[in-house]
Each structure stands twice: as structure tokens, then as C-alpha cells.
Amino acid sequence: GGKSSAGRVEIYVNGQWGTVCDDGWDISQATVVCRHLGFQRATAALAYAAFGEGTGPIQSDHTNCIGNETDFLQCQFQSEGFCGHFEDASVVCYNPEKGSEERSIRLAGGNETAGRVEIYLNGEWGTVCDDAWDINDANVVCNQLGFAGALDYRDSAAFGEGTGEIHLDDVGCNGEL
Incomplete structure (x- = not known):
């Protein structure tokens, strides 16, 4: 829903792509996503489907990252919750080291x-x-x-x-x- 450095967060779990709910979504989780994608950090953790609503299951609700993880799936999350796609989480990543x-x-x-x-x-x-x-x-x-x-x-x-x-x-x- 965005471009290479910004967009809706989607993860692949149990053989299916799905979205991440924005419940509890903050800059710590967004930074882990950006690091996972090869960027240095996040500049924004956006809520309410800022880059449009996704499809498929909502794979993660109430995500909890410490902030030092290198893989988003290392974070703790609930796989079931009460979240609709209007609450899909998004990120904006930044990497000043790219020329x-x-x-x-x-x-x-x-x-x-x-x-x-x-x-x-x-x-x-x-x-x-x-x-x-x-x-x-x-x-x-x-x-x-x-x-x-x-x-x-x-x-x-x-x-x-x-x-x-x-x-x-x-x-x-x-x-x-």
C-alpha cells in the first residue's frame, strides 16, 4: 500500500500473508519492522490503515517489541483479537546511510x-x-x-x-x- 520505505505492515504466518493490528502499535514496533526490512529506524508508526486497508487475516494484535529485535516475528503478539482492517498498522522507515x-x-x-x-x-x-x-x-x-x-x-x-x-x-x- 505504500512504497519501499513506507507502507502497511504485512507478515507471512502459517502459509498466509496478513496484516498487523495497530492496537498497542508504537515506534518500537515500527523500528523493528524497519530494521527487519534493512532500514536503520522508523520515523513514524502509523495507525488506522494509513496506507489503506489490507486483506486476509489479521496476523498480529497487541504486538510487543522490546525494540532491539532484528526480526519482527521475534516480538510477542497475540494472534487473536478484536481488530478490523481499518486498524492496520503502517510504518515510515528512514536510512540515512543510503547514498x-x-x-x-x-x-x-x-x-x-x-x-x-x-x-x-x-x-x-x-x-x-x-x-x-x-x-x-x-x-x-x-x-x-x-x-x-x-x-x-x-x-x-x-x-x-x-x-x-x-x-x-x-x-x-x-x-x-
Whole structure:
């Protein structure tokens, strides 16, 4: 229901794919799922079928992970409960060690969660002009970086002026994640 780094959590148990209920779902469980998939950590543990309702059985209810497991099936869970697919759990994973060029977008002048937006285009890093920049544009950037969305946005070189070309101007995203 999502993409390689974000989506509805589904597990294969007893020969059948099914979903995970969001009862008790938190960042610890989501981090274990992300680690299981090869990412460094989770940036969000989402509830209420954030990436759409799944099908098949609900394989896990009231999942309890310590947080250091490497395999989601090492966590404790109840296989029976009172959960509908409208409660399917989802995750957003993040792995900063995957090369920035692979993602073609990065944050500079700040930290891993805030900074100047830079994109890799035609073999070089450049900036994005703040003309018409708004929360919808910031949401798309944050989603591409593996976050659930933007909390806020800044303009006027709030994280310092970049170097190189200005690759984009008058960005107009609709904000859909």
C-alpha cells in the first residue's frame, strides 16, 4: 500500500500473508519492522490503515517489541483479537546511510530532520528557490526522505544560502504523501 520505505505492515504466518493490528502499535514496533526490512529506524508508526486497508487475516494484535529485535516475528503478539482492517498498522522507515545521490534530495545546513532543501540534478547538487514554497512542498520533500510529513517549513535561506545552481523555482506540489 505504500512504497519501499513506507507502507502497511504485512507478515507471512502459517502459509498466509496478513496484516498487523495497530492496537498497542508504537515506534518500537515500527523500528523493528524497519530494521527487519534493512532500514536503520522508523520515523513514524502509523495507525488506522494509513496506507489503506489490507486483506486476509489479521496476523498480529497487541504486538510487543522490546525494540532491539532484528526480526519482527521475534516480538510477542497475540494472534487473536478484536481488530478490523481499518486498524492496520503502517510504518515510515528512514536510512540515512543510503547514498544521497540515490535519493536525489537532501537537507543541508541543519540536521537529519531539518535543513535547506537540495536536489541532485545533471550530476551536481543545487538548491530550490523559495518562490511559492509552502507546507505542501515540504510534505513531499519529507516523504521522499522517509518521514511521515513536515511539521513546518521555512523560506528566505533560513538554513543558510546554498551553492551551485538553483535547480527548481516556483515549486507547486499538492502535498499528497
